Amino acid sequence: IRVSKKIIKPYTDEITKLLAKTKNIIIIGDVHGEYYGFAAALISAKLMNPDLKWTGKKNILVQIGDIIDRGFYSMEVDGLLDVLQQEAKKSGGKVVRLIGNHEFEILKKNYYICRV
Numbered sequence: 284i285r286v287s288k289k290i291i292k293p294y295t296d297e298i299t300k301l302l303a304k305t306k307n308i309i310i311i312g313d314v315h316g317e318y319y320g321f322a323a324a325l326i327s328a329k330l331m332n333p334d335l336k337w338t339g340k341k342n343i344l345v346q347i348g349d350i351i352d353r354g355f356y357s358m359e360v361d362g363l364l365d366v367l368q369q370e371a372k373k374s375g376g377k378v379v380r381l382i383g384n385h386e387f388e389i390l391k392k393n394y395y396i397c398r399v
Contacts, residue, residue: 284340290335298374301318301343301377304341304375305340305342305343305377306340306341306342307343308342308343308345309328309330309339309342309343309344309345310344310345310347311324311325311344311345311346311347312346312348312349312383313347313348313349314346314349314350314354314360315349315350315351315352315353315354315357315385316350316352316353316354316355316356316357316360317354317356317360318355318356318359318360318363319356320362321360322335322361325344325367328344329342330342330344330367331367332393335363335366336366336370337370337371337373337376338375339371339374339376340365340374340375340376341374341375341376342371342376343376343377343378343379344367344371344376344377344378344379345365345379345381346364346378346379346380346381347374347381347383348381348382348383348384348385348386349384349385349386350364350383351385351386351389352385364378364380368380
């Protein structure tokens with residue numbers, strides 16, 4: 284399927300503006316409820332301090348899904364992302380959250396893929 288430049292131009296313009304005012308884009312996926320490992324990764328990337336406060340300034344964190352399942356702290360990971368999303372916005376940064384296949388299967392009520 285071909286995509287018309289006219290159709291995608293608003294999207295590409297928005298991405299260009301966002302990238303112009305962004306320092307770094309950090310992409311993390313497949314956390315699977317591993318709260319402490321996820322927190323350690325965010326601290327190492329200088330997006331968060333040990334007090335769980337956003338320190339990423341104008342950086343962008345993209346969480347590409349699969350925050351749930353397998354680990355024991357899926358709710359805590361979700362809550363941390365909620366807080367960081369709000370804090371990042373206040374300082375010119377951004378937290379982008381996508382759903383992964385585990386979240387998608389739960390939305391479809393297919394619980395066989397994960398432990399809930």
